[in-house]
Amino acid sequence: MSTSEPRLRIAMQKSGRLSEDTQKLLKLCGLKLNLSDRRLLAHVSNMPIDIMRVRSSDIPGLVMDGVCDLGIVGDNTLEEEELDRQLKGNKSEYIRTTSLDFGGCRFSIAMPEEFEYTGLACLDGLRFATTYPQLLNRFAKANGINVEFCLLKGSVEVAPRVGLADGICDLVSTGATLEANGLKEVAEVFRSKASLIQRADPLCEEKQAILDTLLPRVHGVMKAKESKYIMLHAPKDKIAEVSKLMPGTETPTILPLAERDNMVAVHVVATETFFWETMEQLKALGCHSILVMPIEKMMG
Numbered sequence: 075m076s077t078s079e080p081r082l083r084i085a086m087q088k089s090g091r092l093s094e095d096t097q098k099l100l101k102l103c104g105l106k107l108n109l110s111d112r113r114l115l116a117h118v119s120n121m122p123i124d125i126m127r128v129r130s131s132d133i134p135g136l137v138m139d140g141v142c143d144l145g146i147v148g149d150n151t152l153e154e155e156e157l158d159r160q161l162k163g164n165k166s167e168y169i170r171t172t173s174l175d176f177g178g179c180r181f182s183i184a185m186p187e188e189f190e191y192t193g194l195a196c197l198d199g200l201r202f203a204t205t206y207p208q209l210l211n212r213f214a215k216a217n218g219i220n221v222e223f224c225l226l227k228g229s230v231e232v233a234p235r236v237g238l239a240d241g242i243c244d245l246v247s248t249g250a251t252l253e254a255n256g257l258k259e260v261a262e263v264f265r266s267k268a269s270l271i272q273r274a275d276p277l278c279e280e281k282q283a284i285l286d287t288l289l290p291r292v293h294g295v296m297k298a299k300e301s302k303y304i305m306l307h308a309p310k311d312k313i314a315e316v317s318k319l320m321p322g323t324e325t326p327t328i329l330p331l332a333e334r335d336n337m338v339a340v341h342v343v344a345t346e347t348f349f350w351e352t353m354e355q356l357k358a359l360g361c362h363s364i365l366v367m368p369i370e371k372m373m374g
């Protein structure tokens with residue numbers, strides 16, 4: 075492969091909560107990643123793509139400035155950078171190409187356990203420690219309250235205990251960190267997930283062609299994760315009832331069974347959760363050999 079050929083450049087988190095899921099996604103999309111700890115710009119060996127591994131907080135800016143063509147980043151980091159750039163009059167455009175299915179968390183206001191929370195109005199005039207002041211500010215303005223903030227890049231939860239702030243506004247997933255620090259979640263400010271973002275200005279023809287190959291694969295990986303392949307043996311005269319029980323399925327494939335004239339094999343792809351209860355209802359209709367299997371890739 076010639077080195078002068080345009081290569082699509084994707085920014086991803088080097089290490090942290092999003093890096094493993096991002097690597098997994100790119101690998102499932104068929105990219106042969108050649109990552110080592112020291113190499114910050116890695117060539118994908120089987121496609122004209124380079125992976126730039128950086129701090130999560132640098133990714134939105136790299137895409138907005140056109141240094142990278144794509145980036146995978148949390149919506150919290152993305153929107154904070156967008157608001158901050160808008161405030162400073164800097165370039166802040168990007169395209170959110172796909173909302174991904176990992177990195178889920180909420181950005182919430184939390185107060186000391188003993189605080190008597192009676193609604194958002196009781197937070198008026200208080201001071202909050204946060205890593206994302208613009209997101210907090212947007213929420214406060216939209217709800218008609220004034221808040222002060224102190225910027226902390228980590229260990230935000232400790233701020234009220236040491237007298238730095240009255241409360242905090244931080245990312246929460248399980249809530250265990252809040253609990254361990256004597257805090258309670260009182261209001262959700264923002265819900266976040268990882269997103270695949272793209273620079274706003276058009277890509278050259280060659281890069282667009284790479285993206286046109288990559289995007290259906292990203293969607294295929296996500297769709298496969300949500301879907302299950304279901305196989306079962308069903309009484310021939312119950313096919314209509316069996317089909318009705320299948321959640322979000324495409325047309326089932328019906329196949330004859332050797333030496334069983336009254337039974338058929340049914341194969342379907344279900345795009346919704348397949349519950350134990352549904353399997354029990356199928357069994358009650360006379361179905362057996364019910365198999366629910368994961369799907370690795372899907373297209374079309």
Ligand code: PRT
Nearest residue numbers: 090091129130131148177178179245246247248249250251
């Ligand atoms: O790469 P860089 O250092 O710039 O970014 P970072 O410091 O934000 O990295 P990292 O790896 O901590 O987070 C990367 C992204 O993961 C975040 O921007 C979010 O989009 C997403 N994410 C999802 C989270 C969490 N869940 C999360 N729980 N990021 C941080 N946390 C922290 C939170 O700040 C708190 O300290 O986890 C703690 C709370 O977790 P629970 O489970 O106890 O509630």
